[in-house]
Amino acid sequence: EIVLTQSPGTLSLSPGERATLSCRASQSVSSNFLAWYQQKPGQAPRLLIYGASSRATGVTDRFRGSGSETDFTLTISRLEPEDFAVYFCQQYGSSPVTFGQGTKVEIK
């Protein structure tokens, strides 16, 4: 199965700053089938990005997904207070689907 490694584990930033989150796959992700989710404490994950770069319904354009093959990035252009959360990547190009271990974006 494909192993996804997210970095950094924790990102400490201030509101208004740009956040860059990395998701690296142990092998190429077929058709760039990679998704990103946001999870806040006590809540279910929320889909942000699918197909590496397509925003899900209702997701602000402050979130941008990019990358291909084994290297993917989620960029949050200007952090708002509601963006501080844990972010997970997930590949669905190969069975079984797998998730990264998460990156926590915290307020500095």
Add this chain to the structure above:
Amino acid sequence: QVQLVQSGADAKKPGASVKVSCKASGFIFTSFGISWVRQAPGQGLEWMGWISGYKGYTNYAQSLQGRVTMTTDTSTSTAYMELRSLTSDDTAVYYCARSFCAGDCSSGRWYFDYWGQGTLVIVSS
């Protein structure tokens, strides 16, 4: 609007079984599959398996084969996940999630566009 409403928290003893329900609304249940994903306390997400809404085809994570059974009741648009022979390692929040297929739905290529609120299952003696 799409909603997935799960059953409430449960506590079980080691060796017991648990069955979690997930009632769907706001979409045609038989047009989508439902996956189950769990999250141990403070940990990441683990995909457990998928069931199609139409004919109940299933695809389980290898690590849970033989212990998990997923079923659906199309008359009530409800999906169920039963996990047997519970150990403390099964203590987690269990989520159901609508699975959006990228291509052949039986191929395992799903991402999860709507999630239930989660069901906490605690396994302790």
